[in-house]
Amino acid sequence: MKNIERVIISKALKRVDFGKEINIKGWVRTRRGNKNVSFIAINDGSTINNIQVVVDLTKFSEEELKPVTTGASVSVNGLLTQSMGQGQSVEIQATEIEIYGTADPEKYPLQKKGHTLEYLREIAHLRPRTNTFGAVFRIRHNMAMAVHSFFHERGFFYFHTPIITSSDCEGAGQMFQVTTMNLYDLKKDEFGSIDYSGDFFGSPAALTVSGQLEGELGAMALGAIYTFGPTFRAENSNTPRHLAEFWMIEPEVAFIEIAENMQLAQDFVQYCVNWALKNCIEDVEFLAKMYDNELIDRLKFVIENDFVRLTYTEGIEILLKAIENGVKFEFPVEWGVDLQSEHERYLVEQHFKKPVILTDYPKEIKSFYMKQNADGKTVRAMDVLFPKIGEIIGGSQREEDLEKLTHRAKEMNIPEKDIWWYLDTRRFGTAPHSGFGLGFERLMLFVTGMQNIRDVIPFPRTPKNATF
């Protein structure tokens, strides 16, 4: 086979130098045709669109084409030609075809279109080759680029917080332990407690649930930072919105209070959504067509409208009024309860029909580090609630007063010896500061219109499932 420089299919489809011989490589999506001509649709992952290779059967034998079946990997030399077919501008008249790898039609699991998403989860090692997952993962890459671009443009520094840690930021006891100890032969002390002195770190360690506490250390030195990394939660919630391993973006900013924090959250999400419409429109349109025909309107709506801001207390009042008017919820509503997804979605989808930022939650249902309000009952928390998703962001202004913070940590049974380093930021040069965490896969759910969080990360980790 002649050695011709390979052209990526996304680029080839835009070329107009017809008559030129080029090389493309990719995986066969379909082959059809008749006695005289064969049409091979090839995809190399660079775009949702396939390129059509036209094979003149007077130049190629049936025998040569036999292994060119769905899933096979091929290299094709051919002449770039203006296409007469509908829905494509460019095709390739094959001059030479090389097969790198066949895919036995009896065994290759991605034969036909229209597999269910549930089935595709079972073959997560192959599903990136489908149109749907190609689109989702190209968008995922783009969202990561948008995240870095947004913060870089605004002068934030990307701050790497540890993945293995000894601090439980959210204090919810959902950490995965990390140990090199022999579980068959655990040493215990005289009280029956496990002796960690011989363990790798010499003390209990776990995978992080959030980079926030270390992120605050960064913000109290560099001014404005963000983290973007994997976080882990051993919460046994088998829902379409929870993963045991998910990616979180956590900006943390010195000298800003909650109002600016809310604006930052809104600007950030709008920037990412706008990026998707600008840079991934073909993939977004494909997903809209396949799964959710209101997707693009919803994305535009979020970019064009301010998020509604109200307090938790006002939110509860609206929910109570709704109940009076006959709306039914599964979980009870009263001041003090943690809002369930059904409540959040009522506020967003039924009542305001807009993204909502709820603030000033009861301190009992929020973490120890949040700034306490003068009422003694609420803290300066903020949750951003989105249509179809519920909570997409959780954040707060942080308690900068050493005494109040120490007091609250004690009330919540967090030993001072575990957070002495965190408290030092309040001991030395403390300042107002705020931040939040955006669940990357929740953003992905919103932008792709996919329904299940397992379908927006390549290899989901959920209870009882860590295959691949």
Ligand code: 4AD
């Ligand atoms: O509300 P969370 O627990 O807040 C924090 O971890 C803070 N330390 C963030 C901060 O202020 N820096 O989590 C933040 C976001 C949630 O709003 C949600 O989008 C996502 O992380 N999230 C999950 N996403 C997928 N699976 C899970 N199990 C998630 N838990 C939280």
Ligand code: MG
């Ligand atoms: Mg939260």
